[in-house]
Amino acid sequence: MNTVFLNGEFINREEAKVAIEDRGYQFGDGIYEVIRVYSGKTFTMKEHMERLYQSADKMKLTIPYELDELTGVIHELIKANSIQDGSVYLQVTRGVAPRQHNFPSSEIKGSVVAYANEVPRPLQQMQDGVTAKLVEDIRWLRCDIKSLNLLGNLLAKEEAVSEGHYEAILHRGDTVTEGSASNAFIIKNDEIVTHPATNLILNGITRRVIQDICKRNGMSFQEKSFSVDEVLDADELFIASTTSEVMPVVKIDDKEIGNGKPGSVTKKLQELFEERINKG
Ligand code: PSZ
Numbered sequence: 001m002n003t004v005f006l007n008g009e010f011i012n013r014e015e016a017k018v019a020i021e022d023r024g025y026q027f028g029d030g031i032y033e034v035i036r037v038y039s040g041k042t043f044t045m046k047e048h049m050e051r052l053y054q055s056a057d058k059m060k061l062t063i064p065y066e067l068d069e070l071t072g073v074i075h076e077l078i079k080a081n082s083i084q085d086g087s088v089y090l091q092v093t094r095g096v097a098p099r100q101h102n103f104p105s106s107e108i109k110g111s112v113v114a115y116a117n118e119v120p121r122p123l124q125q126m127q128d129g130v131t132a133k134l135v136e137d138i139r140w141l142r143c144d145i146k147s148l149n150l151l152g153n154l155l156a157k158e159e160a161v162s163e164g165h166y167e168a169i170l171h172r173g174d175t176v177t178e179g180s181a182s183n184a185f186i187i188k189n190d191e192i193v194t195h196p197a198t199n200l201i202l203n204g205i206t207r208r209v210i211q212d213i214c215k216r217n218g219m220s221f222q223e224k225s226f227s228v229d230e231v232l233d234a235d236e237l238f239i240a241s242t243t244s245e246v247m248p249v250v251k252i253d254d255k256e257i258g259n260g261k262p263g264s265v266t267k268k269l270q271e272l273f274e275e276r277i278n279k280g
Pocket of ligand 1: 201
C-alpha cells in the first residue's frame with residue numbers, strides 16, 4: 001500500500017483524485033518542492049519549505065497550512081511508506097474554481113498534494129560523469145519561482161534526452177543560466193563559478209549547500225554569469241540538484257570538458273557533499 005496526502009487526508013495512492021477544474025491542472029497555477037530523503041531522514045527540509053512559502057508569496061498564493069503542519073505531513077509520508085533513500089514531492093495549487101484567468105475569491109482554498117517515492121542515488125553517473133546539450137533558454141523571466149509551469153524546462157530536457165544526453169544546459173543568448181532541472185557550475189583555475197541568484201535561475205538548495213561547503217573549506221566560489229565560450233573552455237563543468245547532487249558533466253554537445261573525465265575539484269565537492277549527507 002502506498003499512502004499519499006491530499007487536502008488534509010492520508011489516503012491510498014489509487015484513491016487520490018483531483019478535480020478537473022483545479023488551477024494546477026488547467027493553468028499550472030501552483031508551486032512545488034522535491035525534498036530528498038537519505039536513510040529515512042530528510043535533507044535540507046527547512047530550506048525547501050522556506051523556499052515553498054517564498055514561491056507562494058511571489059505569486060500571491062496562500063498555502064492553507066502552517067509550515068510545521070506541512071513538515072509533519074512529510075515526516076508522516078516517509079514513515080507510512082518506509083522510505084529509505086527517496087524523495088517527497090509536495091505541490092500547492094490555487095485550488096478548484098470555474099475556469100477564468102484571474103484569481104478566484106480568497107475563500108477558495110489551495111489544493112495540497114504530497115507523496116513519497118523511493119529514489120536511488122545516481123552513483124554510477126556521479127562517478128563516470130554525464131553529457132549535456134546546450135539549449136537556448138526560452139523560459140519566462142521569473143525562474144526564481146518554483147512554479148508548476150515547466151514547459152520551457154520540459155522542451156529543453158526532451159531535446160537533450162532524446163539525443164542521448166542527461167541534461168540540457170540553458171543559455172540566454174551568450175549567457176549560461178542553469179540546467180533544465182539543475183544549477184550549472186564551471187570551474188576555471190580552481191575557481192567555482194555559477195550564475196547569480198537572480199530572476200533568471202532557481203536558487204537551488206543544492207547550490208546553497210555547495211556554496212556553504214566552499215566557504216567552510218576555503219574553496220573559491222563566485223556568483224557571476226559566464227558565457228557559452230567559458231563553458232567550452234572550462235577545466236570542469238558540473239550540475240547540481242536535489243536528486244542529481246554534484247553531477248560531473250564531461251562532454252557538452254561534441255566538446256569534451258577537461259580530459260573528458262570528472263575533474264578533481266568536482267570530485268572534492270562530491271566527497272564533501274557526501275559528508276554532509278552522512279551528517280544528516
Ligand atoms: O528529481 C529531479 O529530477 C529533480 S529534484 C529537483 C530538481 C530535479 N530540479 C531543481 C532545479 C530546477 O528545476 C531548476 C530549473 N534549477 C535548479 C534546480 C536545483 O534546485 P534544488 O537544488 O533545490 O533541487
